[in-house]
Amino acid sequence: MTKSCAQPDYREYHFRTKEKLFYILEGILLVAMIGYFFYQSWAACLCLTPVLVLFMKEKKKDLAKRQRQELSIQFKDLILAVAANQKAGYSIENAFREAYKDMEMLYGREGTICIEIKYIIAGLDNNIVLEKLIYNLGMRSGLPDIIQFADVFFIAKRSGGNMTDILQKSAAVIEQKTETDKEIQLMISAKKMEQKIMNMVPFLIIFYVSSTSKGFFDVLYHNMIGIIIMTVCLGFYMAAYLLSKRIVDIEV
Secondary structure, three states: OOOOOOOOOOOOOOOOHHHHHHHHHHHHHHHHHHHHHHHOOOOHHHHOHHHHHHHHHHHHHHHHHHHHHHHHHHHHHHHHHHHHHHHOOOOHHHHHHHHHHHHHHHHOOOOHHHHHHHHHHHHHHOOOOHHHHHHHHHHHHOOHHHHHHHHHHHHHHHHOOOHHHHHHHHHHHHHHHHHHHHHHHHHOHHHHHHHHHHHHHHHHHHHHHHHHOOOOOHHHOOOHHHHHHHHHHHHHHHHHHHHHHHHHOOOO
16 A cells, blocks of 8 residues: 555654754754863864754654653553444444544544544545555554554455454554553562762762862863773763663564
8 A cells, every 4th residue: 555645754753843942952962062071172163063953863762752652652552442332233435434432432532643644544545455554554663563563454354353352452562562561560670760860970970070189080071082082982882872771662
């Protein structure tokens, strides 16, 4: 199925205007801190533009991950609603149409899953088979759960399987993975806080020593050897930051 350009790709995150401005300002603040504490030179901030680019890229990854997690939870609620509607006697296509009302009550008209149901309904109105519409959502979401559900749904629909049972079991699997992910995030929440604190430690140490021992770091600033040493330190700091972020970034 050809993907409509109007349909969102959940593997990528697109900043809203206000969001983009906010994160750019946050990134500029980070660059300014690095420029001042590591080089004591505002001019160095111009050379640290790649740090801003890296910050925006990492922020996009984090927001895209959160977006997919929300879609996974909402999709689970959708297939439960579809299963209930089918039990009530609706065909599978009409069960999806009726599920829109339940999702609108849960997540609002602008909720992600409501927007996706509108795409599905529009596709059904244009005589596109339901399994292709669900598979299209799975590919755009990048979520293995939805892709696997689309595959199972296709086979069951073609072979005349028990759709209600399949829907309920699929929802149970997604819910179990969601709960497992929540438990893991709860277990490592303290470690994430420690990671954030440790990210600030180099700046706090430099600030403390500079405040209590005036001139202590002067030998490291405004000369080539000092710039090289601080650049190496910054490289180690960035590597440690990325490594610590990967360690606490656990996906189920």
